[in-house]
Amino acid sequence: xxxxxxxxxxxxxxxxxxxVREFIGEAAREHGFDEEAVGKIMLAVDxxxxxxxxxxxxxxxxxxxxxxxxxxxDRFDIVITHSGKSFDPTAVRKPDMQEYFKKYQRGGLGIHLxxxxxxxxEYEALPDSRNLVRMYKYLPHEDRKQR
Amino acid sequence: MSTFKIxxxxxxxxxxxxxxxxxxxxxxxxxxxxxxxLLDTKKFNIIVNCRxxxxxxxxxxxxxxxxxxDVRKNQGxxxxxxxxxKVYNVFDLLGFPLLYDITTDEAEAMTKFKGxx
Numbered sequence: 172x173x174x175x176x177x178x179x180x181x182x183x184x185x186x187x188x189x190x191v192r193e194f195i196g197e198a199a200r201e202h203g204f205d206e207e208a209v210g211k212i213m214l215a216v217d218x219x220x221x222x223x224x225x226x227x228x229x230x231x232x233x234x235x236x237x238x239x240x241x242x243x244x245d246r247f248d249i250v251i252t253h254s255g256k257s258f259d260p261t262a263v264r265k266p267d268m269q270e271y272f273k274k275y276q277r278g279g280l281g282i283h284l285x286x287x288x289x290x291x292x293e294y295e296a297l298p299d300s301r302n303l304v305r306m307y308k309y310l311p312h313e314d315r316k317q318r
Numbered sequence: 319m320s321t322f323k324i325x326x327x328x329x330x331x332x333x334x335x336x337x338x339x340x341x342x343x344x345x346x347x348x349x350x351x352x353x354x355x356l357l358d359t360k361k362f363n364i365i366v367n368c369r370x371x372x373x374x375x376x377x378x379x380x381x382x383x384x385x386x387x388d389v390r391k392n393q394g395x396x397x398x399x400x401x402x403x404k405v406y407n408v409f410d411l412l413g414f415p416l417l418y419d420i421t422t423d424e425a426e427a428m429t430k431f432k433g434x435x
Contacts, residue, residue: 185342281376287411
């Protein structure tokens with residue numbers, strides 16, 4: 172029986188990204204995603220956590236990031252919360268890659284990847300000054316039927 | 319245990335970086351160091367062999383962006399070879415094949431260097 176909510180708490184350290192990917196990968200596989208989709212979800216969540224570690228926490232290593240898998244209807248949701256600087260990934264404009272390459276720019280691609288890889292990315296400022304990023308992908312059809 | 323490894327070797331004046339494992343925000347500084355080491359010693363003809371690269375995130379792509387301009391200004395290039403379809407997809411999603419020369423294997427990249435690109 173698949174649990175509908177699974178939770179992981181990590182410290183805000185890039186060395187924990189490996190653990191995040193394993194956690195997300197296992198959950199996504201359990202819900203019937205194929206390897207290609209599993210890879211996409213893992214990368215999107217890695218990018219979200221990397222952004223939080225870098226920008227919301229400014230590399231402070233002793234803060235926490237909470238990840239929760241929620242299954243609601245036909246959706247596989249990953250809810251990421253943190254108490255760092257508020258940071259709304261949905262407010263960032265999609266980069267023009269031609270311009271990006273012409274100017275040899277760096278950075279800013281994580282959010283673009285998150286949006287490209289997932290079916291949806293949402294941001295919410297929580298009342299307790301925490302921040303929530305919700306990313307989701309629709310479940311594969313077979314897994315939907317079993318539920 | 320480290321999740322990422324780089325081996326550097328040289329063949330007919332071309333410098334080859336072999337990447338192994340997971341290239342993410344945690345391990346990207348190791349690749350930066352390797353590129354910096356090559357540039358400091360004026361080695362600008364670089365092949366990055368991705369045969370054993372299992373994973374790349376945007377932090378890894380950022381390292382390639384950081385060095386390509388300097389390398390090309392010095393008449394060199396960073397050519398990428400032997401990518402798995404999974405790793406190639408990440409490059410492709412962001413349009414990186416527009417800027418980078420991505421070859422099937424190392425030999426093809428070598429030939430392009432020798433033939434003047």
